[in-house]
Amino acid sequence: MTSTLRMNAESAVEEPVPPSMVERMTLILDLFEHPHTRRNLEEVTRRTRLPRSTAHRILDQLVRLRWLDHTTSGYRLGKRALGLGGREIGQNALRSAAAPVLHDLAIRTKLVVHLAVLSGTEVYYLDKVGGRSAVDVPSRVGGRAPAHCTALGKAMLAWLPPERIDTEYADAVRRTPRSIGDLGILHQELDRIRRRRGLAFERGECFAHVSCVGIALRGQEGPAAAISLVGDVHTPMERVAPLLMQAAHAVSNEFFAGPVLSRPDLSAPQQTWSSEAMTRFLTVGDGGDWL
Incomplete structure (x- = not known):
């Protein structure tokens, strides 16, 4: 004993x-x-x-x-630890957290959904969901695109320090006639995105026949990733923006184990908003033009 x-x-x-x-x-x-x-x-x-x-x-x-x-x-x-595979582990974890939400968003909107992270001055596509319609969108998992030309990229750039934008986009190249190629105009666009609670729009800036709406997933140190909805250039992307915001909150809650998106005086949006409510939400300047 x-x-x-x-x-x-x-x-x-x-x-x-x-x-x-x-x-x-x-x-x-x-x-x-x-x-x-x-x-x-x-x-x-x-x-x-x-x-x-x-x-x-x-x-x-x-x-x-x-x-x-x-x-x-x-x-x-830190960078040394992430360079030993931590970055890939984090991206895989993000894809896993986002996958069911992205698939649901694609089904509900019948549009293509992207998940991407910022890599230097480009967006790097982690996932693409959209069935047959995805073939019409010239992007691919593992592909890249200039951040300042995409809704995904602009949604993340809006939350970076202005000095970084000045350094990295002083000589921004236009990809199409509608791309932003002027630093001052880019700053104005990023300011509009911040005032729209993070919603970024793009029509024909990266590919002439494509329009997008994107929003960043924001961690404590800045934008961790972004998701977007993609349609043809005539798709009224502002009408599906509430669904995108819902999806972003769902992914953030899953990946960061808590809400991290800035939501000043704005509860989670419903599936549909009235025209008047949508106009008030999206209007950010004279004329309310979101491009």
Whole structure:
């Protein structure tokens, strides 16, 4: 009996904190299960059982070596860690979270749906849903397009620092006669998108016969991705915008485990809005032109 109690007591003793620096660094990095995982110092200290000063020193080293980034919301995986496959893992997780929502959106609207992320000055397509109609849209999973020419791209660019837009789009090239090729006009367009709660429209700017409406999925550090609805150039995209917003909130809630889109004084939209409500929502300047 005594020996049994001794064994149970010994099994209840916590494993000792690993002594080597490599093991301790690994212990910390293992806390970041996904590319969008955030941990603060208190969480790291509690979950690793490392002394607070030790955890803080190791975190600083990991940040300095670019294994981690330190942001206002905590620590997250850095460029070096993401370069070892973390980016692909995050994109796969995003596709998995978005897939059922995108398929439902395509069925309800009978339009093509895109999911994309920002890659430099381009959008990178992670998914494309739309059945037979998808053949008519000249995009493909794994393909790219200039961000400033697409609704997907503009929806994400609207939430980037203006200085970055100045640097990366000073010499923006027009893809069609309707593409934005002037930096000042691009800034005006991005301002309109922000004032429309993130909705971006595009008609014939990337491909002459295509129109789109897009909205970004925004994380704590900025736009993580965007989804869009695509139709021919005559499709009234503003009429399906409420459904797109609903889908964006659903994907965000699934992927980020909580609402992250900015929704000032705006509850989740219904499937249909009145013409008057839609006009008030989309009008952002003189004449209400959204292009």
